[in-house]
Amino acid sequence: MPEQNSQTTSANKIRIITQVLTTAVKLWLRAQVSQISELEVEIKASDRQLISGRIPSISIFATHAVYQGLLITQIKLIAENIRINIGSILKGKPLRLLETVSVVGDLIVDEKDLNASLSSDLLSTALSDLLVKVLPTHYSQSQPISWQEIILENNQILLRGLRVTNSETTPLEICLGLQLQSGHELQVVHIPIHPHHEDTLNNNREYNLDLGSDVDIQELTLIPGKLVCRGQINVNP
Structure with a gap:
């Protein structure tokens, strides 16, 4: 007992x-x-x-x-x-x-939730910085962009916003392709929306985005209305 x-x-x-x-x-x-x-x-x-x-x-x-x-x-x-x-x-x-802890996970972000996040400094700044890197001759950090909408398609992201230059507001519509190059590197490609128009922005430009050695992405999928990501990340103390 x-x-x-x-x-x-x-x-x-x-x-x-x-x-x-x-x-x-x-x-x-x-x-x-x-x-x-x-x-x-x-x-x-x-x-x-x-x-x-x-x-x-x-x-x-x-x-x-x-x-x-x-x-x-x-x-x-x-x-x-x-x-x-x-x-x-x-x-x-x-x-x-x-x-340090190794974390494996699946992440899903719906288009509506992504658009609800546009007011955050994290997302809006990341989009503006990305645009400067993909199209450096057309956009600079001195030209603020107010992002209005994100549309998710198959392996593509359509960005709509407003750019303010010299007190003039110009609508923007930019399409970016997103592909996984390696576990920690993404390739972002500018895709012409109107390929038959004479426009310097219609030249394809690409930029490789390094996410760092603590990230290992196995899958990154863009489908209409949804982003799905599967991978591993190290969480440091």
């Missing part, structure tokens, strides 16, 4: 540790975003691994998460080989990563 009580007490402690850890992970995730609709966390670890602060795997599912003003429709993540400050967490302190 005493042995059974000991096992029960041990199981209760592990269950409490799991609950505390799950709560800590959710709090940490919520701290990374300004808004989130649905969040599910599943921790896969043995009793000994939990107590030592080493977790082989954590599965995360979230919908409508807002990161720096960018609305992500749906995201599924699996983080592996995680080492955390378990002792501090059990004392009520925030979760902290002790080592």
Whole structure:
């Protein structure tokens, strides 16, 4: 009987540790975003691994998460080989990563959510910077662009906006092709919208965008109304 009580007490402690850890992970995730609709966390670890602060795997599912003003429709993540400050967490302190974590995931962004994100500095600045790099002779950072709409097509992005130059507002309509060159490099190509018109912008221009060594994208798909991305990223402490 005493042995059974000991096992029960041990199981209760592990269950409490799991609950505390799950709560800590959710709090940490919520701290990374300004808004989130649905969040599910599943921790896969043995009793000994939990107590030592080493977790082989954590599965995360979230919908409508807002990161720096960018609305992500749906995201599924699996983080592996995680080492955390378990002792501090059990004392009520925030979760902290002790080592770089490899995260594999699938991300979906719907067109309507992408357009809802146009007011964010993160997206609007990224689009303007990208345009300067793809078409440097036609656009500069000194000419602000107010982005109005993004339309997602098969492997293409149609951008509509307004450019202000010398108090004059000019409508813009630009089509960019997007292709995956490698795990961390994207090729952006300017595609003429009116190929039969005499316009210097109708010359195809391309730019390779390096996402950094911490990123490894296996799939990037643009279909009408939706962007789908699958890959891996390193999350540093």
